[in-house]
Amino acid sequence: MSMADDTTAHVEGAPTFTGTPKAVWPLYEVFVRGKRGLNHVHVGSLHAPDDTMALHNARNLYTRRNEGVSIWVVRGDAITASSPDEKDPFFAPAGDKVYRHPTFYEIPDDVPHL
């Protein structure tokens, strides 16, 4: 007889509530573009039942003071990440290529605009 009881009663065409409740909502990572011309930057995470709700929750949580003009939400399980170790061999190929940096090249001081 309460509202809650009514919603659990089966109504033709309405979703059955007994299966889905208490499912843990997926984790979304949130990225905000502070203003036009800047990249989106990771600001934190939240849980939501679907993408649209994740976007709304992100708006409410991370942009209460005009911190952004655009938001991305990405399900955490969709992100592929490198290993956290900074000394990972994954980054080794860049380590010994000093010639990729402008300071590798010696140029006389009196040559302008170089």
Add this chain to the structure above:
Amino acid sequence: MTVTEDESRDVSDLEAEFDRTVAAEGRIEPRDWMPEGYRKTLIRQIAQHAHSEIIGMQPEGNWILRAPSLRRKAILLAKVQDEAGHGLYLYSATETLGVDRTELTEKLIDAKQKYSSIFNYPTLTFADIGVIGWLVDGAAIVNQVPLCRSSYGPYARAMVRICKEESFHQRQGFELLRTLMAGTTAQREMVQDAVDRWWWPSLMMFGPADGDSPNTQQSMAWRIKRHTNDELRQRFVDMTVPQADALGVTLPDPELRWNAEREAHDFGGIDWDEFMQVVKGAGPCNAQRLANRRAAHEDGQWVRDAASAYAAKQARKEVAA
């Protein structure tokens, strides 16, 4: 046999790397190796902090419907929303340590994790709203600013966001009190009464005296904490005395005076028995705060269920289409 030796050497290598990073003011990030004690300490501290923000909505929420003007009501609503937001930033940081926020909420309502004892005091008049902003949020800022440099990256980043927003909280509180102090005698007395009730609990927010705070040394070595409880408490007192003068209120401590030798204020002893009582659950509002939090969680179940059901229905439609 050789396997265990290798493993223990691996762990000590990892630990040495962790120690070097922390000592060099580097940051530890979620997937880095970290000592189990570090992880546990962080989970306990950040969760307790998150719970404090969430429970902290109640004493102020108590006055939203009775705020004396639309302006004050809008400000108070925004502030209480911020507290919810701060709680969520911090739950998000805690989750990077491998716990689930559903589990944290359950631990809070089952009284298995704590929150700041300050929120177990009642807000009796509207002046309390001003004093919470000025003293309670002021104390929180003193506690929190050093945490922006905490060694754990996600915690430090959450604290940067929070500190930016706390500044609004403190200033609106001070402005509210200034307005009351410019009012009638009864209004000024109301402010003084609120200051009398909140001053000592605000000092207790910094936690036990250094000699009785066994975790402080380890937390400082890990650079989770940057200053001892007593250092921060002293900083807060020194900061607040001139503000009280500007406001024209008296801080309720006859022993409070400037000590030229120390270049700091001396102040009276804190009633640690009261502190322990409130921490252990016997404060004026402990039961009510937890009962409200539990009711909000349980009464919101149908909303969460409905959102899940809707998401599932939309997903089925998408598959069918």
